[in-house]
Amino acid sequence: MKNIYTLLTAVVSAMTTVITGFSQNMAVAPGTTVTANGGMLAVKSDITNDGLFLNTGNSFFFTGGSQNLKGTQPVAFEDVTIPVGTSLTTLTAGQTIVGRLLVDGTLAPGGNITLVSDAASTAWIDGSGTGEITGSMTMQRYYSSAFGYEYISSPFQASTVAQLGDEVNLGASFPPVYRYEENRTASGWVNHSNPAGQLEIMRGYSVNLGSASQPLTADLEGVPNNGKISLALYNNNQPYTKGFNLAGNPYPSPIDWDSEEGWTKTNIDDALFYFIPGTTSQYSGTYSSYQNLVSSDGIASNIIPAMQGFFVHVSNGSYPVAASLEVNNKARTTSDSKSSSSETKALKPLVRLTAGYSDNINSFDPFVIYYDEKATTAFDGQLDALKLFNTDPAVTNFYVFANDGNKLSINALPFTFDTLCTVRLGLKTSRSGELVFRIRDITGFYADKLISITDAVTGESTILRTDNDFRVNLATGDYQNRFFLNLYTIATGTEDKTHVDEEWFKAYTYAGILKTETRLNQGREGILSIVNLNGQVMFNAVVSETGYNEFYPNLADGIYVVTMTSGTTRQSKKILFRK
Secondary structure, eight states: OOOOOSEEEEEEEEEOOOOOEEEEEEOOTTTTTTEEEEEEESSSSOOEEESEEEESSOEEEEEESSEEEEESSOOOOEEEEEEOOOEEEEOOOEEEESSEEESSSEEETOOEEEOBBBBSOBBBOOOTSSSEOOOOOEEEEESSOOEEEEEEEEEETTOOOOOOGTSOOOOOSSSEEEEEEESSSOOSSEOOOOTTOOOOOTEEEEEEEEESSOOOOEEEEEEEEEEOEEEOOOEETTTTTTTEEEEEEOOOSSSSSEEEEEEEEEEEOOOEEOOOOOOEEEEEEEEEEEEEEEEESOOSSSSSOBBBBEEEEEEEOSEEEEEEEEEEEEGBBOOOOOOOOOOOOOSSOOEEEEEEEEEOOGGGGGEEEEEEETTSSOOOOTEEEEEEOOOOOTSSSEEEOOOTEEEEEEEEEEOOOOEEEEEEEEEEEESSSEEEEEEEEEEGGGGEEEEEEETTTTTTEEBBBBTEEEEEOOSSEESSSSSEEEEEEEESSSOOOOTTTTSSSSEEEEETTTEEEEEOOOOOOOEEEEEEEESSSSEEEESSSEEEEEEEOOSSSSEEEEEEEETTTEEEEEEEEEO
């Protein structure tokens, strides 16, 4: 043990051995099996593999000056580190890495290295490396199902559409590859199936993998992107594209959308939008969104996998709005997540609602309301996420309106001491049937509050809980002024008596005066609210005693919904006001 690098000289023949240590060089003879298992191996000179080199859970450090990776057989590496002062040249094809590649020196892969992706993980290049990769290599992306569209991006320089020819038929009559152009008066999708077409750095593309549901491993090849990268984006306020742009992860590693030092977002809303392929039609799917530690579906996250495309929205303003999305290596993360479906923890008080057909469990579309101290009731691109409409006709489109009319999938609201906060809901259906509205998730102080949904057509309100839903039969349509969500600052905790005792609250009008008779539970106050058919709260009052009351809300002639709430006992009535 005179020198750490001479502890192990691996010139091995006709044996199997477990290697954890340091080597001057390594040569595996023909017919030989060598196993490196669960340790660290530093190699100062060449690796020549002419036999079978099995490497499981082992980290390789190439610690020499100029080194070669050669022989007649490739090596399957776990993690590889090339330190400062080391130059590694790969001479044998088929070398694979299943974990992390960190380059602080120089790597000349020569097209002979593949970053492997499978159902468990995807290999990546660590963005903290200070070195240089001087040649091309391959990166894989595993998909559990090759059904329908996936949004992809290239982690390499000068990638072409031709490289997708292994996965899709570029000559198919229906184009399998599309780019997205924001400044179009019709759909932004444009055929991009010409094999000579470029996969522009930091752009996303939609690729239809086909109609089969079995797993597929796609791959691209080139010189890896590294360092600062920027992309010019625009919002021309076109009728269909509405300022949305399809961007992509430009690196062979995951990136963190929430990285404070990794991004410069100029005139960009701070929301991500992912596409999820449909299960019944290969030409449709759904969208999920992520904003400010909140996920619309509880799945979409801030970690954008390698080779992943995603939508962003250029902020509204004086059109056309020019924007820039710039990213650098500090946004790159060591996470080996290969899917945008990493579960996002509920870090903020929120309520996630869904609506779908009672006969199709896969038809439910979610949106989220959450609390943020900086929020307003109008749309804020740094706190809210717009609604990107699903293209799958089997799935509803369910969303919430901001007070300025914007349709949202994630809506930040301020805390209010007002008795009632009412927000307008939107629901678009592609077929008739029984629709079910329910709370899927609820956290923080929302879990202690009274939440109900009002149907402006029937005038009825139903309390929503995780064990209680609201059901209504609807025809195909776009319902933008029928359903309203009511958030009360009254804690729950007593038996729900809604719709049980119709006599506890009576209401009628005369000459613009609202007259009520209320039988309150002992020791409880009541809250009376009047909401118009657009969901706006027009009047609130506290009822402190059982009995007869008169109210003078000074309302214009019309139909209103009058609601009395006491604890969790609640009753709504549709009333005509006429002076």
